[in-house]
Amino acid sequence: xxxxxxxxxxxxxxxxxxxxxxxxxxxxxxxxxxxxxxxxxxxxxxxxxxxxxxxxxxxxxxxxxxxxxxxxxxxxxxxxxxxxxxxxxxxxxxxxxxxxxxxxxxxxxxxxxxxxxxxxxxxxxxxxxxxxxxxxxxxxxxxxxxxxxxxxxxxxxxxxxxxxxxxxxxxxxxxxxxxxxxxxxxxxxxxxxxxxxxxxxxxxxxxxxxxxxxxxxxxxxxxxxxxxxxxxxxxxxxxxxxxxxxxxxxxxxxxxxxxxxxxxxxxxxxxxxxxxxxxxxxxxxxxxxxxxxxxxxxxxxxxxxxxxxxxxxxxxxxxxxxxxxxxxxxxxxxxxxxxxxxxxxxxxxxxxxxxxxxxxxxxxxxxxxxxxxxxxxxxxxxxxxxxxxxxxxxxxxxxxxxxxxxxxxxxxxxxxxxxxxxxxxxxxxxxxxxxxxx
Amino acid sequence: xxxxxxxxxxxxxxxxxxxxxxxxxxxxxxxxxxxxxxxxxxxxxxxxxxxxxxxxxxxxxxxx
Ligand SMILES: Cc1cc2nc3c(=O)[nH]c(=O)nc-3n(C[C@H](O)[C@H](O)[C@H](O)COP(=O)(O)OP(=O)(O)OC[C@H]3O[C@@H](n4cnc5c(N)ncnc54)[C@H](O)[C@@H]3O)c2cc1C
Ligand SMILES: NC(=O)c1ccc[n+]([C@@H]2O[C@H](COP(=O)([O-])OP(=O)(O)OC[C@H]3O[C@@H](n4cnc5c(N)ncnc54)[C@H](O)[C@@H]3O)[C@@H](O)[C@H]2O)c1
Ligand code: SF4
Numbered sequence: 001x002x003x004x005x006x007x008x009x010x011x012x013x014x015x016x017x018x019x020x021x022x023x024x025x026x027x028x029x030x031x032x033x034x035x036x037x038x039x040x041x042x043x044x045x046x047x048x049x050x051x052x053x054x055x056x057x058x059x060x061x062x063x064x065x066x067x068x069x070x071x072x073x074x075x076x077x078x079x080x081x082x083x084x085x086x087x088x089x090x091x092x093x094x095x096x097x098x099x100x101x102x103x104x105x106x107x108x109x110x111x112x113x114x115x116x117x118x119x120x121x122x123x124x125x126x127x128x129x130x131x132x133x134x135x136x137x138x139x140x141x142x143x144x145x146x147x148x149x150x151x152x153x154x155x156x157x158x159x160x161x162x163x164x165x166x167x168x169x170x171x172x173x174x175x176x177x178x179x180x181x182x183x184x185x186x187x188x189x190x191x192x193x194x195x196x197x198x199x200x201x202x203x204x205x206x207x208x209x210x211x212x213x214x215x216x217x218x219x220x221x222x223x224x225x226x227x228x229x230x231x232x233x234x235x236x237x238x239x240x241x242x243x244x245x246x247x248x249x250x251x252x253x254x255x256x257x258x259x260x261x262x263x264x265x266x267x268x269x270x271x272x273x274x275x276x277x278x279x280x281x282x283x284x285x286x287x288x289x290x291x292x293x294x295x296x297x298x299x300x301x302x303x304x305x306x307x308x309x310x311x312x313x314x315x316x317x318x319x320x321x322x323x324x325x326x327x328x329x330x331x332x333x334x335x336x337x338x339x340x341x342x343x344x345x346x347x348x349x350x351x352x353x354x355x356x357x358x359x360x361x362x363x364x365x366x367x368x369x370x371x372x373x374x375x376x377x378x379x380x381x382x383x384x385x386x387x388x389x390x391x392x393x394x395x396x397x398x399x400x401x402x403x404x405x406x407x408x409x410x411x412x413x414x415x416x417x418x419x420x421x422x423x424x425x426x427x428x429x430x431x432x433x434x435x436x437x438x
Numbered sequence: 439x440x441x442x443x444x445x446x447x448x449x450x451x452x453x454x455x456x457x458x459x460x461x462x463x464x465x466x467x468x469x470x471x472x473x474x475x476x477x478x479x480x481x482x483x484x485x486x487x488x489x490x491x492x493x494x495x496x497x498x499x500x501x502x
Contacts (some may be wrong), residue, residue: 337452
């Protein structure tokens with residue numbers, strides 16, 4: 001049963017993933033209608049600078065534009081900005097917008113991303129910030145000044161990057177996290193400990209291993225936070241960076257499968273003409289058979305292109321999405337690059353540089369396979385190890401990557417891991433990575 | 439085809455090098471992109487479009 005080629009495609013969510021779908025469709029030769037629906041009033045903009053160059057004041061908001069006006073024009077989109085999708089009727093194949101209008105489609109892409117998690121009971125309290133949108137970042141930036149007492153809740157990506165910027169602007173920063181070290185989830189204890197030290201050297205006071213319980217307020221303004229162990233920390237402003245949840249509320253009555261995100265098959269298809277891409281998309285990873293949802297910028301772009309390709313191929317001919325995940329983070333003068341999936345890795349080996357130099361490449365392993373690689377201030381060298389991650393090479397690995405691996409073509413469609421014997425590798429100085437305390 | 443790169447935006451991801459190794463490289467020290475060929479031959483156009491599309495910093499612009 002091959003469905004007729006779509007002539008009307010609607011994309012809900014006008015950010016990195018949604019725009020990537022639209023671009024992919026045009027690049028693949030689709031000439032039908034593309035409606036890009038977004039609830040933010042802005043032309044598509046990029047989020048990573050929100051906790052970096054925009055927050056520090058180095059860039060103004062214009063630099064966040066994802067594409068130039070000409071490039072957007074050339075895509076020939078029907079842009080519906082400032083228009084939230086409020087419901088989906090998969091029978092009639094229509095999206096209902098907040099202004100009462102409806103947009104019909106043959107294929108629909110959910111690219112509505114995620115929203116920042118908040119601490120309960122903090123709505124409407126002045127001085128409590130999250131960091132997800134342009135308005136959030138501008139609002140926080142206006143507060144940051146020398147001497148401001150800022151408490152950051154959470155030491156994930158938002159917390160760690162904002163702490164670095166806030167210190168550079170002279171704020172007094174206290175970071176409270178239930179984990180042992182910053183980016184514990186992403187990096188594990190050894191690199192996390194180094195990161196802790198870097199933050200401490202820059203004057204960040206880190207309070208690890210404890211949850212924030214509540215925000216303290218007086219006269220409608222935040223005055224501090226209360227920790228789960230009863231201690232309190234005073235603050236003039238609080239930034240809450242405790243993760244995010246998928247924007248799927250508008251799909252509630254649609255019948256589209258929703259769990260932790262829109263639940264797709266391996267090809268990013270959720271059934272009934274609905275696809276998903278970006279932070280909101282949970283898909284069955286073709287190699288592990290397990291659900292995965294990735295909240296990183298490169299994934300949004302890659303999934304957007306994959307969905308465009310698969311829509312045009314049709315569900316029967318769609319191909320599985322099998323990426324090598326990639327994320328970076330900038331903190332002070334550290335540039336961190338991560339390929340692969342580090343969560344759950346219990347082996348780590350530094351293959352170039354050292355923790356002391358704060359310049360290194362590390363490989364991460366689990367279940368006898370290479371699962372990821374991390375670079376600190378070693379972007380180019382670290383990329384040479386990416387093929388080992390793509391192939392899920394046997395662990396322990398040989399001392400050096402095959403020189404022929406350098407700058408090879410993308411291996412994202414690389415072969416499944418072979419069961420061949422491990423190359424005669426050097427003995428691992430295997431530092432055990434304890435699992436996260438989740 | 440003309441390629442312009444905003445070096446200030448580049449985050450050193452190297453995704454462009456993976457997509458179009460004949461057109462992009464990275465500096466050794468900080469990973470910032472090096473444009474090897476700002477006016478590449480036609481057989482590179484597809485790779486370059488892919489590089490611009492996947493660059494997670496939106497640092498690459500292609501004019502055709
Ligand atoms: C401060 C910050 C810094 C980051 N830094 C990095 C980084 O350094 N490296 C990295 O890899 N990743 C980073 N990320 C993550 C990266 O920005 C995301 O992975 C990426 O934005 C995901 O794109 P998306 O299009 O899937 O979702 P989003 O960017 O969340 O976009 C979804 C869009 O859909 C809209 N929307 C939601 N609901 C509706 C609705 N019902 N109707 C219409 N529109 C709707 C939203 O308002 C939004 O505009 C950062 C994120 C943040 C917040
Ligand atoms: N460089 C980057 O990739 C980057 C930068 C900024 C933001 N982002 C994205 O933005 C989103 C949100 O980032 P985030 O940092 O908020 O999420 P996160 O999941 O990276 O980190 C959340 C942190 O908060 C901690 N936490 C949770 N509840 C807590 C509580 N009550 N008290 C104290 N600590 C608590 C968790 O242990 C964790 O360390 C993610 O999608 C992230 O990928 C990415
Ligand atoms: S993909 Fe973009 S961010 Fe990455 S190195 Fe190339 S230009 Fe820089």
